[in-house]
Amino acid sequence: MSEKIVADFPDQEELQNVVSYALQLATENGASTAEAGMSYGAGLNVTVRMAEVETLEYNRDRSLGISVYLGQQKGSASTSDWSEKAIQETVKAACAIARHSGEDPYAGLADADRMATKLPDLDLLHPWDLSAEQGIELARECEDAARSHDGISNSEGASVSTHTGISAYANTHGFFGCYSATRHSVSCSVIANDEAGMQRDYWYSVARDAKDLEPAVQVGNKAAQRTLKRLNARKLKTAQVPVMLNADVAGSLFRHLISAVSGSSLYRKSSFLLDHLGKKIFPEFIQIQERPHLKKGLGSAAYDNEGVATQDRDLVRDGILQSYVLGSYSARKLGMQTTGNAGGVHNLQIKPTGLDFDGLLAEMHQGLLVTELMGQGINIVTGDYSRGAAGYWVEDGKIQYPVEEITIAGNLKEMFQHIVHVANDVDLRGNIHTGSVLIENMTLAGD
Amino acid sequence: MTELLDIARQTILAPAGMEDQDLNRILDNTLGSAIDSADIYFQSQRHESWVMEDGIVKEGSYNIDQGVGVRAISGEKTGFAYSDEIMMPALMQASKAARAIARGGQQGQLQAWKAAGGHDLYMSTDPLEALSTEVKLQLLNDVDAEARRLDPRIKQVVVSLSGVHEVILVANSDGSLGADVRPLVRMNVSVIAEDKGRREQGSAGGGGRFAYDYFINEQRGLEFARKAVSQALLNLDAVEAPAGSMNVVLGPGWPGVLLHEAVGHGLEGDFNRKGSSAFSGRIGEKVASEHCTVVDDGTMSQRRGSLNIDDEGTPTQQTVLIENGILKGYMQDRLNAKLMGVPCTGNGRRESYSHLPMPRMTNTYMLAGELDPEEIIASVDNGLYAVNFSGGQVDITSGKFVFSASEAYLIENGKVTRPVKGATLIGNGPEVMTRVSMVGNDLQLDDGVGTCGKEGQSVPVGVGQPTMRIDGITVGGTGV
Numbered sequence: 001m002s003e004k005i006v007a008d009f010p011d012q013e014e015l016q017n018v019v020s021y022a023l024q025l026a027t028e029n030g031a032s033t034a035e036a037g038m039s040y041g042a043g044l045n046v047t048v049r050m051a052e053v054e055t056l057e058y059n060r061d062r063s064l065g066i067s068v069y070l071g072q073q074k075g076s077a078s079t080s081d082w083s084e085k086a087i088q089e090t091v092k093a094a095c096a097i098a099r100h101s102g103e104d105p106y107a108g109l110a111d112a113d114r115m116a117t118k119l120p121d122l123d124l125l126h127p128w129d130l131s132a133e134q135g136i137e138l139a140r141e142c143e144d145a146a147r148s149h150d151g152i153s154n155s156e157g158a159s160v161s162t163h164t165g166i167s168a169y170a171n172t173h174g175f176f177g178c179y180s181a182t183r184h185s186v187s188c189s190v191i192a193n194d195e196a197g198m199q200r201d202y203w204y205s206v207a208r209d210a211k212d213l214e215p216a217v218q219v220g221n222k223a224a225q226r227t228l229k230r231l232n233a234r235k236l237k238t239a240q241v242p243v244m245l246n247a248d249v250a251g252s253l254f255r256h257l258i259s260a261v262s263g264s265s266l267y268r269k270s271s272f273l274l275d276h277l278g279k280k281i282f283p284e285f286i287q288i289q290e291r292p293h294l295k296k297g298l299g300s301a302a303y304d305n306e307g308v309a310t311q312d313r314d315l316v317r318d319g320i321l322q323s324y325v326l327g328s329y330s331a332r333k334l335g336m337q338t339t340g341n342a343g344g345v346h347n348l349q350i351k352p353t354g355l356d357f358d359g360l361l362a363e364m365h366q367g368l369l370v371t372e373l374m375g376q377g378i379n380i381v382t383g384d385y386s387r388g389a390a391g392y393w394v395e396d397g398k399i400q401y402p403v404e405e406i407t408i409a410g411n412l413k414e415m416f417q418h419i420v421h422v423a424n425d426v427d428l429r430g431n432i433h434t435g436s437v438l439i440e441n442m443t444l445a446g447d
Numbered sequence: 448m449t450e451l452l453d454i455a456r457q458t459i460l461a462p463a464g465m466e467d468q469d470l471n472r473i474l475d476n477t478l479g480s481a482i483d484s485a486d487i488y489f490q491s492q493r494h495e496s497w498v499m500e501d502g503i504v505k506e507g508s509y510n511i512d513q514g515v516g517v518r519a520i521s522g523e524k525t526g527f528a529y530s531d532e533i534m535m536p537a538l539m540q541a542s543k544a545a546r547a548i549a550r551g552g553q554q555g556q557l558q559a560w561k562a563a564g565g566h567d568l569y570m571s572t573d574p575l576e577a578l579s580t581e582v583k584l585q586l587l588n589d590v591d592a593e594a595r596r597l598d599p600r601i602k603q604v605v606v607s608l609s610g611v612h613e614v615i616l617v618a619n620s621d622g623s624l625g626a627d628v629r630p631l632v633r634m635n636v637s638v639i640a641e642d643k644g645r646r647e648q649g650s651a652g653g654g655g656r657f658a659y660d661y662f663i664n665e666q667r668g669l670e671f672a673r674k675a676v677s678q679a680l681l682n683l684d685a686v687e688a689p690a691g692s693m694n695v696v697l698g699p700g701w702p703g704v705l706l707h708e709a710v711g712h713g714l715e716g717d718f719n720r721k722g723s724s725a726f727s728g729r730i731g732e733k734v735a736s737e738h739c740t741v742v743d744d745g746t747m748s749q750r751r752g753s754l755n756i757d758d759e760g761t762p763t764q765q766t767v768l769i770e771n772g773i774l775k776g777y778m779q780d781r782l783n784a785k786l787m788g789v790p791c792t793g794n795g796r797r798e799s800y801s802h803l804p805m806p807r808m809t810n811t812y813m814l815a816g817e818l819d820p821e822e823i824i825a826s827v828d829n830g831l832y833a834v835n836f837s838g839g840q841v842d843i844t845s846g847k848f849v850f851s852a853s854e855a856y857l858i859e860n861g862k863v864t865r866p867v868k869g870a871t872l873i874g875n876g877p878e879v880m881t882r883v884s885m886v887g888n889d890l891q892l893d894d895g896v897g898t899c900g901k902e903g904q905s906v907p908v909g910v911g912q913p914t915m916r917i918d919g920i921t922v923g924g925t926g927v
Contacts, residue, residue: 049523049721052523052524053524053548054523054524054525055524055525055526055527055803056524056525056526056527056547056548057526057527057528057803058527058528058529058541058544058545059529059801060528060529060530060531061531061801062531074505074506075506075507075508076506076507076508076509077508077509077510078508078509078510078511079510079511079512080511080512080513080514080531081511081513081531081532086511089511090509090511093509094509096580097507097508097509098507100504100507100580100581100584101503101504101505101506101507102503102504102505103503104503104505107505132547154721154722154723156721156723191723191844197725197845197846198723198725198844198845199844199845200723200842200844200845238690238691238692238927239927240927268500268603268605268639269602269603269639269641269646270603270639270646270648274646374840374842374847374848374849374871374873375838375839375840375849375850375851375871375873376837376838376840376851377837377849377851377869377870377871377923379648379868379869381639381646381647381648382646382647382868384868384869386688386851386869386870386871386923386924386925387849387871387923388840388847388848388849388871388873388923390847404845404847405847405873405874405875405921406873406921406923407690407849407870407871407873407921407922407923408923409688409690409870409871409923409924409925410925411925443690443923443924443925443926443927444690445690445691445873445921445922445923445924446691446692446921447691447692447921
């Protein structure tokens with residue numbers, strides 16, 4: 001079992017040759033402009049369950065996508081095959097679609113003068129020379145640590161994975177960008193029993209550099225502790241209560257914000273934050289910044305999906321919405337400029353407001369601490385919010401007992417306005433960096 | 448079945464210059480190092496989609512994807528590797544990587560090829576080619592125009608049409624060689640209605656394993672437009688949803704997402720083998736009221752969740768999960784069936800060649816009861832009548848599940864009265880099913896819109912149920 005990841009990794013030159021060829025073909029087939037993106041990735045994923053290897057998976061994926069514009073008509077096509085023949089067919093398919101598409105005055109590449117010219121090194125490439133045996137050993141350590149806790153009765157296993165990818169984007173403005181990045185993770189999920197049945201919880205660590213991962217034993221310990229804390233959960237009575245979203249679920253609030261201020265929701269008039277640019281949507285102490293160039297950042301990127309340079313900017317300053325989240329298409333539809341967000345945001349930071357986690361609990365005094373949210377009961381058109389929840393009941397600023405089978409409901413517009421504090425226990429494992437968030441009041445439904 | 452095998456050989460093996468005997472070589476190579484069993488899964492698919500927005504065909508896309516996954520099994524261990532190149536060197540390399548899982552174990556024996564059985568549930572012709580592009584775009588136009596024509600308050604209309612033509616070939620070291628050719632089409636309409644500064648959305652859609660003309664026949668596409676418009680307009684008048692535990696009547700069809708979340712996932716074989724499901728070890732026990740009989744059926748003609756054979760080459764079947772409230776069985780793929788010592792039920796599914804198969808649902812529904820739906824609604828003094836949902840989620844270990852209503856009404860004094868805003872319902876699967884007190888005679892399957900996610904893999908599924916009453920489930924509105 002000494003297989004290493006066997007992958008003949010393509011280099012920047014190879015990717016450049018393929019995208020250039022695709023763009024050239026597009027022009028030859030009548031396209032006035034065109035853009036192409038491609039990616040290649042390989043990795044290894046191992047899972048150990050009950051101390052035995054469960055799965056050993058080798059991943060290797062590649063893709064090539066092209067969009068062509070015949071004047072204002074657009075067509076797209078993609079393939080996983082990089083042979084000349086497949087690329088020719090793909091370009092032809094995209095052109096055929098474009099001929100059938102409607103004339104859209106807003107269609108086209110992002111403006112040439114917005115292309116990224118400097119590509120800063122974001123320190124995203126840290127390959128992990130992990131053999132299958134080493135991965136298995138690490139997963140086993142992680143799961144052993146979790147299972148060594150009294151009360152842990154079963155396991156869904158521990159996984160270790162490593163992935164290395166290279167991707168490129170080019171368009172007929174002459175822009176070509178290419179970068180390589182790695183992503184590694186350790187995760188664990190275990191089960192415990194109580195009289196009512198079973199509870200499970202998990203923990204994971206993810207990083208660009210394996211050196212930045214939490215130790216496997218710590219991941220296992222946290223998974224076990226989180227599971228055990230959920231035992232003997234109760235239901236609650238229906239009431240209006242203060243709600244504190246734990247850091248690892250609070251990011252979802254700001255994902256809903258991004259969704260509501262993104263161009264596609266706005267030009268379709270499908271957002272509860274329509275016409276809110278320059279308006280106060282949060283209390284004045286809320287500051288939200290986008291920081292696309294963070295070294296080793298999980299959401300870092302020097303340019304967006306259209307080659308537009310990304311840059312640090314304020315999304316919300318003193319509670320006031322400073323900018324929408326736009327790509328070039330939605331920007332044109334709205335009569336605005338792209339914000340370099342084709343494909344989404346890159347590292348959103350919500351500034352803590354001066355309390356730690358315990359301080360936030362004390363500030364809430366009595367209410368609901370939410371550690372899990374379930375379901376997709378969010379209506380971005382109206383802001384109506386209703387989701388399943390589990391967590392802890394808090395009294396006198398202290399956690400009292402676990403609770404489950406409840407929902408929390410409200411309207412996002414009001415929830416944003418009624419944020420009381422953002423704690424400094426920032427969760428850095430994703431694209432949105434926030435600590436726990438306290439909301440003054442929501443409807444809790446239970447018995 | 449022979450015909451499907453021939454199509455798969457032509458589509459997948461022939462272009463790579465491969466024949467059946469090459470499958471022997473790969474499996475031989477995989478089995479060489481003490482592996483119990485192994486399989487190779489080839490997939491070739493073409494996908495297209497068209498989107499109309501603001502009354503113009505804004506975008507179309509076309510995607511070709513093909514590849515092959517090689518799996519080696521040794522006891523409870525699975526080794527897996529895949530390649531998007533269907534050619535012998537890449538396959539031998541994937542095979543070598545997959546077999547690295549084994550240290551000891553038995554030496555599997557490669558059996559002589561025999562064609563796996565299978566059903567003939569849908570056409571094998573390409574749905575993408577069945578209509579010209581002009582006709583597809585005209586369909587989008589007609590549906591868009593219908594939505595706008597119905598009411599001046601409709602301000603935004605997005606209509607999408609997509610189709611997949613997929614050919615699979617699966618060879619197992621037990622000698623079974625199976626193939627399937629699967630069409631799948633889907634249409635969706637979503638609209639925004641605006642009145643007096645208030646905006647609301649509505650959406651409707653459907654599809655299945657047939658060609659696009661389904662949407663033209665019997666005006667089904669136009670009917671989606673009408674449904675979406677009517678839902679958006681209703682929502683303009685929606686009041687706060689109630690909060691707390693109450694009696695709930697679920698309408699027929701798509702509300703069967705309840706069954707998918709409350710019992711379906713919890714009855715998948717992998718979770719039960721591992722003992723991680725709230726239903727583990729409970730076969731023969733009462734887990735629902737006597738009114739409940741729930742089946743998973745992959746053999747329904749042309750349905751979105753149906754398959755002639757599953758992704759391991761096993762013919763699909765109708766599996767009784769719960770009969771008159773008693774838990775009867777789990778849904779199994781080959782690995783979990785073998786490890787649990789029970790027959791495989793043809794539920795081994797995978798998103799693609801780059802994913803491992805696991806037990807998944809097909810079409811999951813509850814059989815009809817005897818009551819008139821009107822009678823069920825009239826039996827509730829104060830409660831909720833929910834007819835449309837936007838999806839759900841379950842924690843199979845604790846049994847807690849949610850599903851979110853997108854169209855619901857108050858029931859007051861036995862009558863359906865005002866529409867309410869969307870709300871999430873939450874319950875405990877095994878417990879909620881014991882509170883199903885009335886089941887209607889109006890079984891319906893959904894319109895063909897379901898996609899199920901599990902461990903990062905998405906597969907198309909169906910759900911269905913008759914009208915039913917649940918005595919007490921928590922409704923997550925804002926009205927206290």
